[in-house]
Amino acid sequence: MESLSFYENQFIKADALISEGNSADAKELLEDILSQYPDFGKAHNHLGWIYYNKLSDYEKGVYHYKLAMKFDSKYPAPYLNYTYLLIDLGRYAEAKEHINFTLANLENADNSTYNSELGRMAEYEGEFAAAYAYYKEATKNALNPNFIDNMNANMKRVKDKMSIFEKLKLKFK
Template sequence: MDILYTVEEKYLQAVEELNYGELPKALHYFNEIINTEPDYARAHYQLGCFYHYQFKNFQTAGYHYQKCVELEPEFPDVYEHYLKLVVTLKMHKLVEQIAEKALAVPGANKAQIYENLGLYAEEQQNLRTAKEQYKKAALSAVSSTDHSLYQDHIKRITAKKIAGQTMTYTYDQEQ
């Protein structure tokens, strides 16, 4: 086993293990980093992703995402996942706060942020706001695949609006 001297080297090794599907090794490295350098924001981000997606431990994931944002607020990758988490947990106040911060950070995936806001509004049955957010996502999309996805969201919202309209029938007595 190689001896890793710096935190950055351990971090890169952990990311490499993660890319090769060696989740236990990667988790071990990220925890080691946090134990030696508790203020290493990117390790908190990676641990947040582990607890969010692998372990479904949302409280611990939220702690690590929040810690990452506190330590390195300009790190763009954390916001998409942190926003997904608070949307899942229906943490209304945090949704707005995190989205606002995310949209101000250079490099943050604005299309994903708008999509998450659209999904959140859709869950709240606020179809008008959801459609607006999906339109913003489509305008921010940089790939045709993503753009098509956001257009599908808009079509779904339009169909929901039509389905929710009340029907008025008239009875014509002339025959």
């Protein structure tokens, strides 16, 4: 069996292949890594991403994201990727529970992004005042000007969807 260091380098190659749009070769490389090191959390995350985003195999995406979180519990990427997958599948209750768990337990969780996703779910559910509040919260610790611009656009969009009474409530908060 080759050393973990070799497979960490293989992982870096797989990551580069994904960045280059070569998901097929990246998938093969990740599967090879996992055949030798089945507890390599980052490889599970990337494989989950390929299954979810490139192959639309959501069940395998969920499977690999859960393994990634289990085996590398401090690696933030699978927590966020799993959130996106749950929301895209319309599994909002699970997504909210997962976000709450992540924000409470993951030391380096991106609070702004998770609030943005809570806003997205609230907007999908027609809870425009809640969506507005989440988007506003998302801007508080954000540093990326494009992200802040997107949150401001989201707040404007949901405000336009609100009833007159919801808009009045915003003015008095």
